Amino acid sequence: MKDFHDLADFQADEINALLELAGRLESSPEPHALAGKVLALLFLSPSLRTLASFQAAMTRLGGGSFVISPNMSIHGLETRPGIVMDGMAAEHIREAVPVIASYADAIGIRAFAERESLEADLTDKEFNSMRELCEIPRINMESAINHPCQSLADWKTMDDLGVPRSGGKFVLSWAYHPRALPLAVPAATVHMAAMRGMDVSVLRPEGFELPDAIMQKAAAAAEKSGGSVVETSDHDAALEGANIIYAKSWSSTKHYGNRPADEEFRRGLDDWCVDEPWFEKAHDDCRFMHCLPVRRGVVVADRILDGPRSIVIQEARNRMYAQMAVLHQMLVNS
Amino acid sequence: MKDFHDLADFQADEINALLELAGRLESSPEPHALAGKVLALLFLSPSLRTLASFQAAMTRLGGGSFVISPNMSIHGLETRPGIVMDGMAAEHIREAVPVIASYADAIGIRAFAERESLEADLTDKEFNSMRELCEIPRINMESAINHPCQSLADWKTMDDLGVPRSGGKFVLSWAYHPRALPLAVPAATVHMAAMRGMDVSVLRPEGFELPDAIMQKAAAAAEKSGGSVVETSDHDAALEGANIIYAKSWSSTKHYGNRPADEEFRRGLDDWCVDEPWFEKAHDDCRFMHCLPVRRGVVVADRILDGPRSIVIQEARNRMYAQMAVLHQMLVNS
Amino acid sequence: MKDFHDLADFQADEINALLELAGRLESSPEPHALAGKVLALLFLSPSLRTLASFQAAMTRLGGGSFVISPNMSIHGLETRPGIVMDGMAAEHIREAVPVIASYADAIGIRAFAERESLEADLTDKEFNSMRELCEIPRINMESAINHPCQSLADWKTMDDLGVPRSGGKFVLSWAYHPRALPLAVPAATVHMAAMRGMDVSVLRPEGFELPDAIMQKAAAAAEKSGGSVVETSDHDAALEGANIIYAKSWSSTKHYGNRPADEEFRRGLDDWCVDEPWFEKAHDDCRFMHCLPVRRGVVVADRILDGPRSIVIQEARNRMYAQMAVLHQMLVNS
Secondary structure (H helix, E strand, O other), X not given: OOEEOOHHXXXXXXXXXXXXXXXXXXXXXXXXXXXXXXXXXXXXOOOXXXXXXXXXXXXXXXXXXXXXXXXXXXXXXXXXXXXXXXXXXXXXXXXXXXXXXXXXXXXXXXXXXXXXXXXXXXXXXXXXXXXXXXXXXXXXXXXXXXOXXXXXXXXXXXXXXXXXXXXXXXXXXXXXXXXXOOOHHHHHHHHHHHHOOOEEEEEOOOOOOOOHHHHHHHHHHHHHHOOEEEEEOOHXXXXXXXXXXEEEXXXXXXXXXXXXXXXXXXXXXXXXXXXXXXXXXXXXXXXXXXXXXXXXOOOEOHHHHOOOOEOHHHHHHHHHHHHHHHHHHHHXXX | OOEEOOHHHOOHHHHHHHHHHHHHHHHOOOOOOOOOOEEEEEEOOOOOHHHHHHHHHHHHOOOEEEEEOHHHOOOOEEOOOOOOOOOOOOEEHHHHHHHHHHOOOEEEEEOOOOOOOHHHHHOOHHHHHHHOOOOOOEEEOOOOOOOXXXXXXXXXXXXXXXXXXXXXXXXXEEOOOOOOOOOHHHHHHHHHHHHOOOEEEEXXXXXXXXXXXXXXXXXXXXXXXXXXXXXXXXXXXXXXXXXXXXXXXXXXXXXXXXXXXXXXXOOOOOOOOEOHHHHOOOOOOOEEEOOOOOOEOOOEOHHHHOOOOEOHHHHHHHHHHHHHHHHHHHHOOO | OOEEOOHHHOOHHHHHHHHHHHHHHHHOOOOOOOOOOEEEEEEOOOOOHHHHHXXXXXXXXXXXXXXXXXXXXXXXXXXXXXXXXXXXXXXXXXXXXXXXXXXXXXXXXXXXXXXXXXXXXXXXXXXXXXXXOOOOOEEEOOOOOOOHHHHHHHHHHHHHOOOOOOOOEEEEEEOOOOOOOOOHHHHHHXXXXXXXXXXXXXXXXXXXXXXXXXXXXXXXXXXXXXXXXXXXXXXXXXXXXXOEEEEEOOOOOOOOOOHXXXXXXXXXXXXXXXXXXXXXXXXXXXXXXXXXXXXXXXXXXXXXXXXXXXXXXXHHXXXXXXXXXXXXXXXXXX
């Protein structure tokens, strides 16, 4: 495997092989598989789960990692092409990224959405400008529009718990949050659930439709897998018979990149907090999922998070095993 | 070993086995003992020795570690139960701590005293609220009222140098410091020296008595070990025949949690700086101990720290070996 | 090898042995050579390449490292001898450095120039005051006046590309930069190129002469190796026939330590930006070198950095292999 940017780059059987490998590494450790191998971790925005789970993944496979964040560099890194660097920044990403990559066997890059233009973010412009500077295998540790490590972990978590693929109902529900958040997780999640063969409902208020490009990509995955994708603002229709309620807040498409307008627009939507009533018409075994971090009492009620439906800790834990599988495929015998 | 919270949780022979193991790992490295094993290091307050010594300990045993401090998380971590998280904090410790633990085979937690209430701190409320969120083996890397890694290292240091257990005289002396410091080290130290079978004198100005709960715990340990514990403000009585003078500053009990009042109260006590005269009536081989960091010329004179009596670097170095023994017992064959 | 402070401490055949070992470790990994070994990395100023390349080097050899920077310590570290520490600093380097070293098998120290006095910086006062506190093998990760890891990497890079030693022409050229920078890299570079047996020209504007002590040390190396060293402000004479143009900005000697005066003095020198015309009379295969970070459009034109002459990424990559060779010689069988 050369890169891990997007689940859509893989065939279903390749994903199944990764999931099987993740499960095998969970039950049968390979503490020498990556002896002497190095993973570079480049964070352009803060992180807790990703930082910890990748470092732990490399250690469990016998290798190591180093962490670079721009605040380690004096006055940050310059990203604009062709600029005369007579200001504060002392280094350009055109040197920094290839140098960091030159010390490593693979590199993970976290590059958040710039949220200035929906079109630019939908093409993952910032992430792609980084990854093109590296020749080693690259891992998307969350970009403007994708989060394949989270999606692979979520897929494994549902498999571990026997949530049906074909015929399973997956509800991705928008939830309230005081701030406009990126589209990375909802975009990756709707595609993952569709690719897994599930019947996916995206439940959101008017004005929070997922962009067409995201819905079309998910629909294409559903067509291949035998799943389906619909979008609705009708709670009852969406939640009836659900096997999974996956909560996540995201920016409004309408006011994308305009934070004050978005925050004004979402005012009054604070009843979009997942609580017991959401599960009334759901499947008896319906589970609650969230990628974390999550705001208690805002996105979801304490009693859901602390109750038996919640599988958020398992999702987070599976980040490590999913990433171990990716690293193993990339780096063993490399 | 499931947890390492407090030396008082162990029998004397268990401590002896740990010390023996620490000595063996010092002389006979085991660089593959913990291959593929991961230690999570969670710091709720800054650290230098603890950070470095735990990372080095895991490397020497062939495993690895990762470090989490709350400033890595956007706007910090929420700790209050039942709160509606519509403010700055984006994550609650009820998710963050179990997630961090889910990547690791053991977790070290540093949780300083809140110093709002002596009663709360004496029960190690903050540390306990953290550790209860983890199911893996847990290590106390300093809490409001304990510091078992320091104590095990100090015990080993005295053993290494032949300081007598039974019949040895251990003086824990308060020292001046411009600020009110926690009770963790004095509480752990008086108990450790008593458990080691020594005759312990706590020397401190009036108003800096150690809380009853701390003294009673030490007295109970002394009763088992054949040692003794007294508290005094009489320098001559305390220091006569001492094998060890262990200096440490701490908050006044009287003004606990009230920093301005404490700082006012300690004014004029700046002659509590350990210097040559303190050793005049001590045992010829009397050693100077301190857990570090130490303020030169304030807590202790340069000539003591730089002279042959000082064993502060050995104490710090033994942190690593003591912790290697704890990790080895926790994680080998786990 | 006990220490790696300065290439001048080694004979030519010792450097050749290090370079050969670096090349061997590049082509034939030894992922278990340093199992259980620990490198301490002490940074008194920020770093990206050094931080990443040393961590990667230890991982590739099967060992590990930990990083300490003074901002990890509450209120920083005190460095002044004999001071009464009743201010902000809670720890003195006289404890901090030996403690850090006590956890490690070797220590790397980065200590920048104080730039208060040229005389003090020329004796590497700050670096030496740190290293004298450690008894384990020590590596200079850049000091006021030296950067031996960079120089060894640069030497290897020229060897890798077949740049001639004897008879090769090496131009170390001053370049414009808005701020006064240290002398470490130019001092190390002129000495390295001379020791390698090359004919070295130091090209710089009037007032930016390298201090006598630096030039004399380089001249002594040239005498041994059969190379030569001259200093000039004549572009044509310097650049004619050059095999290497190595750009670097540095402080004026005249206004050393006086930042406003230096910045005033360098105004108008912004045409010292390496660009195509600099290569007109150079050797056809003339390469561009720089230690990084580099300001694009200020020190060097984009078309040079992005063109085939630039070998800056190879230099940075060779930091890792050069350092692996040093660590291997220091720590295998230690």
